[in-house]
Structures are given as C-alpha cells and as structure tokens.
Amino acid sequence: MATILKSEAGKGIALSAPASLYVGLLVAAPLGILVAYSFWTQTYVEIDRTFTWANYSEAVNDPLVRHLLIRSIAIAGAVTFATVALAYPIAYFIAFRTQKKALWLLLITIPFWSSYLLRVFSWKLILGFNGVMNSALISIGVIQEPLTFLLYNEFAVVLTLAHAWAPFAILPIYVSLQKIDRSLLEAATDLGCNRLERFIRVTLPLTVPGIIASCLIIFIPTVGDYVTPALVGGSQGKMVANLIQVQFGAANNWPLGATLSLMAMVSVGIVAILFVLLATGLGRRIR
Amino acid sequence: MTAVARIPWLLIYATAYLIFLYLPVLLLPLFSFNDGTIVAFPIKGFTLKWYAQLGEQETLLNAMVNSLIVGSVTALAATSLGLFAARAYVRYRFAGRELSEGLVMLPLVIPGIIVASSMLVLFISIGLKPSLTTVILGHTFVALPFAVSIMKSAFDDFDQSLEEAAYDLGETVVGTFRRVTLPIVAPGIVSSLLVTFTVSFDEFVLAFFLSGNQPTLPVYIWSQIRFPAKLPNTLALGSLLLMSSVILLLIAEYFRRRSTKSTS
C-alpha cells in the first residue's frame, strides 16, 4: 500500500476512489435491485421472489403505460426544442452583443438559485383559471373571460420546463459561442459571406457540440420529471414519472414501479443515442 | 459604417426573456405581502401577517430543522468527497481518471424519479428505513457533481510549483496541504459548501421518496400546496426560502470568483 501511494497514479486513484465508489455504488446497487424487483411480484406487503416476466408484459400491454411513455418523450422533446430555441439568441447576445457578459450571465442564473418546486408552484399560480395572468389580462381589459388553455395541459408543462431549464441551455451554448475565434468570422466575411450565411456556415456548425450538450442535459432528466406534470400538467399533462410514483405510493406495487423506471430509462437512453447520432450527422452536413 | 441606427432586436429579445425568467421568482414574494387569500390581481393591500403566522406552526419548524440537518451534513459530505476527487482529477494522471470523472457527473443526468425510486428500493432492501439518514445519502449523491465541478475549477489554475516550493522549503506533505493548498482553495471550499447545502435544501423528489415521516421543508411545502386555505402561508414560506437560496448562492458565487482570482 505504501509503495502504491507513493506513485502518482496511486495517489490519484486513492483520492478519487471515495467519490467514484460512492456514486458507482449508488448507481449500480439500486439499479441491480431495481432489475431484480422488476422480475418479482407483490401482493399487499409481501414480495414474491419467483422470477416472472409478468410486470413487463403488463407494462407493455397496458395502453396507458405506452401512452404515457410516448407522451413523456414527446413532451421532453418539445421542452428541449423550445428551451434551446429560446435560449440560443440569448447565448448569442451575451457572447457577441454585449460588453457586460459577467453581469448578464449572473442575471440569467440568479432565478435558478431558488427551489425548483417553488418555481413550478409559482407557474401554477400564474397560469391558473383565477390566477395572476388571467386576472391581470382581465383587469387591463384585454380579455373578458379567463383563458382556460393556460393551465393543466401539455402547454403548461412545456412552458414551465422551458423556464426551469433555461440556464442549462444558455450556458453550454454560450461557452461554445465564446470559444469561437473571432478571426474565423472575419475570415468568413472576407471570403464573401453575408451575416446570415456567416451564421449558418460558420457560427452554427461550431456550436453544434454546445447544442447537443444542452439538449442531452435537458432531455434526459425531463422525461423523468415528476413535479411539473404533477403541479401544472392536469390529466392531459401527466407523464411517466407520475405513474411510477403512484406504484411506489398509493398503488403499492413496487415491482411494477421498478419495471416502469427501467423502461423509462431504457427509452431515454435509446432516444438520446439516436439524437446524438442524428445531430452529429446533421452537424457534419452543414458546410 | 452606415448612419442608420439598427434596431437592437437581440437586446429587446434578451430583456423580454429576462422578464420571463424573473416572473415566477418575483411573483411569490409580491403576493406573499398581499392582504388576501387569492393569488390574483388586483392586489388588495400590504400585510406581514402571513409571515407572522409561520412561526406558530410546529410541523413547519420541525421540517426546517430537518432540512438544516440534512443540508449541513450533505454539504460536508459532498464537499469532502468532491475536494479529494477534484484534486486527484486536476493533479494526477491515472488509469480510469476519465471514467471516474464521468461517473461522478452521472447524478446530474439521471432522471430524479429513477434515482429516488431505485434508492428507496435499495435502502428498504438492506433494512434502512426511510429517514433523514437516507435523505442525506441521496442528497450527497445528487450534490456531488456540483462539489466536484466547483472544486475542480478551484484547483484548475492552482500552480503545482506552489506545492513543490513549499515542499522544497522543508514542509512535510501534510504541512504543505495545510499551509499552502488549503488556504488557496479555501474560497472554493466555502463556495462548494454553500452550493451543495442549497442543492440539498431545495431538493424535493428524493426527499419525497426517502424522508419517511421526517419531512424536509420542500416535502412540507408539497403537503401544504394542496390546501387553498394555507396558500398565503405557503407563499410567505416559499418567498423566505427563495430569498435565502438566492442570498446563499450569491455569497457562494462571490467566494467562487475570489478563488479563481487568487490562484491565477
């Protein structure tokens, strides 16, 4: 041991081991047990440990599960697109159009230093039937009757999450924009590109890694988001996480909950990999 | 240059976007002072009674204490783990370094519901009842990536010859760490403690699954959201939390900047 600790590599491994072991164990062990549970069954509080595919066949054949999974992925996709599309101009603005970069970055991150739960809750109050938005619009006379499409649907979920994830899109894109050598842009202009062409042929391709990074950071956790659909989704906006929570809570069917968790994870993984392949391919096509 | 002034579309957009970002954060405090039970315009009048009533609720105070305990222990655990790991990543080259670096960032991208449900199953299976302990274990897991990245940036610009110089001047390995390394990365450590504390203090889903009958503040708030009569109190409480998070993290940011300034 003493000689191992003397070597550079040994010191590195010893120092990083606690953290990586902690994360490794808390990823591997729960997942292992989750997999085990997904092949078991539960009646009331008793766990029946005989191997069965029953949970999987139940989940696959249940149209509600399929529907929720597809909806979760679709909503996550919409959230990802909306967030990145809304964030890109901001990142561009901070990178190229302002001298006060640090101030703007600070301004943009401050709202996200508050509890996620509270921010979602606040959106619920803003979008509600008798909420802030409707009452404000009525009192200034824009509308007579409260708008009903604001809350308890997919729109509310997408809006709330696009707000929640904003810095996760702005920061990676800002970093990739900031890294662009300004002389590349001058070279493009010098070679005859106008501003739009220059953006499409130089700036955009160079920020593809940042875009991909923000898409993944947003998409993956969004598929499994619980709070937002529960608070502002209504019945139209429910997602797979809400179903999973029910299995671990009121329905008390842990094996089915485990199965759903695993299925959600696998679907996220597949979609994410497909997305990365597609995006890198597209990034190469723009020349 | 042409004399025609261009309309600063991007600036207009950026300003609108900022309003969108701040809208929900500013509304909670605004309505927490409103003398009415419905959150809608017009505002009825100014009152502090919703805040005053908070002090009388015992379950709230219990939840507050729980959150403070969980947050403090989580901050200490995650920051210690992160401190050593970050030092290893920045300072040493070893087999599996990139794998290990990727691994500790993993908690950032696993959907919360999956972390929560799988940990619940694990802890029950090994006979660990849901309690503050299990919440701390879970929160340390999700806070670790934050600690590692803050500590990594604190170590990043740290000139390695500073440690060699101390050692060359006769200090021991431990003495070098204490007299040179620690003071220089201290602002990073403070920043990491504050950020991981806040991550834990604000976290809901894991605590919801793992806290059993010892709710943390967010779990308590979740239970209150359902009751319209309690709405003004919840707003007051939420505003307090919102403000304390923002203040804590502004302080953390101050220390983080100081740490990168002093080492470069």
Next chain:
Amino acid sequence: MSDQNIIEITGVEKRFGSFVAVSDLNLSLKEGEFFSLLGPSGCGKTTALRMIAGFQDYEKGEIRIGGQLMEDIPANKRPTNMVFQSYAIFPHLDVGDNVGFGLRKLGLSRKEMRERVSEALEMVELGGLERRKASELSGGQRQRVALARALVMRPKVLLLDEPLSALDKKLRENMQLEMRRLQQKLGITFVMVTHDQYEAMTMSDRIGVMFAGQLKQVDRPEQLYARPCNREVAAFIGGMNFLNARVTGENGDTLSVDVDGFGPLVVQKNPNVLASGTDILVGIRPEQLEIGAKQPDGYDAYLQGTISDVAFYGESVHYYVRCEGLDDAIVVAVPNYFHTVDHKPGEPVWLGVQNASVIDLGAREQ
C-alpha cells in the same frame, strides 16, 4: 570556489515510458561554482535539475550532495532550494511570509526569523517590503522574492529553473549581472537551467550542454565557444560557418587541412572532439572573418564570393557571401564601427581567415 565537489551525479538515467529523458548522466559540481545546464527545450535539463531537487525519481545511478547519497532523502529534507520558473509565490501570503515560509520549520525565534527575512530581502534589494502583497509585485520583484525565499534557507546548492525567462530583455540583462554578483558574494553553488546561451555564458563558471537527454560537453564559457565538441554544440552556442575539410598531415598539436573554398590551413587539434578522422568538419565564427572589396593583407587563406544578403543588427552587420563550390552562404559579422554599411548585395568581395580562427570539429559523420 573550492576544489571540493558538492554534487556528484553518476550514471543517472530517467525514462518516461520508452522516451529517455536523461541518459547516463555523469556530472561533478564544485563548491561555490555557478553552473548552468544549457540546451533546447525537451533536452532533459529540467528533469536533471528536478532530480537534484528531489522532485523527480530516476531508474539508474546515484546522486550525492555534500558526499551524502540522496536516494531516500525527500525534497523537503535536502540541502537544496529552488527558484521555480513560475516563481511559485504563495498568493495568499505577503512578501515577508513568503520569504519566511521555510524558516518556520527551523525552530527559530520570532526575532531571528524577522532578522533573517529582512536580511534576505536586503540582499535582493527589496528591503522593507515585508508587508507588500504577493499580487502587488512586478515580475522582477516576484523573481527577487523567489530568490530571497530560497536563499534565506542557506542551502548548500541553489537550483534555478529558467529563473529569468519570464522577464523582459532589459530586466533580464540587469538580473543576470546581479545574480552573478550575489552568487559570488554568498559563495553558494548555483545550478541554473536555461535555454538561453548568452544567459548561460554571462553568468556561469561552467556550462553543461545537453541534447536529447545526453550531456554533450561541460566546459568554461570561453572554451565552449572556442572548442565546441561537435557541430550540434557549435551551432547552439553563437553563430558558426561550417566547412568540410580533409586532413593532409599531422604535427603534434596541429593538423594540416585542406578546407573547402579556402584551401590549405593549419588548425589546432581540438581535445574535446568526440571522434576524429581524415574527413573532418571545421568551423569559423562569423566575427573572425575579414571582408573587403580588395584582397585584405595578412591572412592565411582567402576566398572570393558575392554578397547575397545584408542584415543590419545595430551593433554589427552580417554579410551573407555566396562562394563558388560552397552550398551554404558564408556569414561574416562586422562590428558597426563608423555607422556605415560597406557592402551591398551583388558586390563581389574577398574573405580572409587566419589559422587560429579555424576550429576543428572532428569527424564529419557523427
């Protein structure tokens, strides 16, 4: 300087994977000398310095300091101190605490510590700046603090890793002289690593030249300049015209040679050359050639050519002369005596050389 050896390095080798950073290093340094390790970047000079300091392990050989084997002695217990290339000034401490950093371990009283710190600061002409913050120091001051911090420990050997490379030219030249004076006053052995030949020559008693992990030649600066051991060393230190020559006769300390272009000349045998033979290489320093529109008087051999380029350096003018039968232009450096540039490109000129200016560089293939 005494004749006592302070550092003895024998057969030291260091590999990084398959890359040999330092191979079979043998070197003895005398007490009180200023020694420089000179070489291009990546030649292994810094690795060698770090081995002496104790920051770098090695596979083979041994290092002794003051007669004591250093193998199991860690860097913090060695009688050496180092001035780092980046200076490594502790950013969280002021000047006084930086300089006093190592004294804390010596068990001195507060008063003694204060005295030694202020004495060390006086020595580097920073007297009274104890409470100055590290961030408020200029580059030159940082260098002085680093120097004081190492010297205050009263090391047997002071190690300096490119100590002047971060400074601008003017400051660097001042510091060269100042450090040399300081070293002579203190009588401590200085071992400096540098890639700057002029820095090495102006400061050092002796210089060791390293290429690709090998110590090629160790000599006094003027010897290194006058008798380099091969083409590599000759080219690294100062300018040099290389010419092929054939040995036609040998007489005691001298060789009769037939030099390309110039013809027959008699040169001193160079004791430093690594290998000799009949086909040898000779070198002529640019400043030791005479140039003129007419054939100059009193030289041992002559060559005619045409000026191809003229480069004005201020203190001297370099003429590039193309000569029939020679692949490379001959470079002639003429001191700028009268603010005139005497020749223009295209002009035909005569070159003259004396026997004593021609340096034997040994066998051509090596």
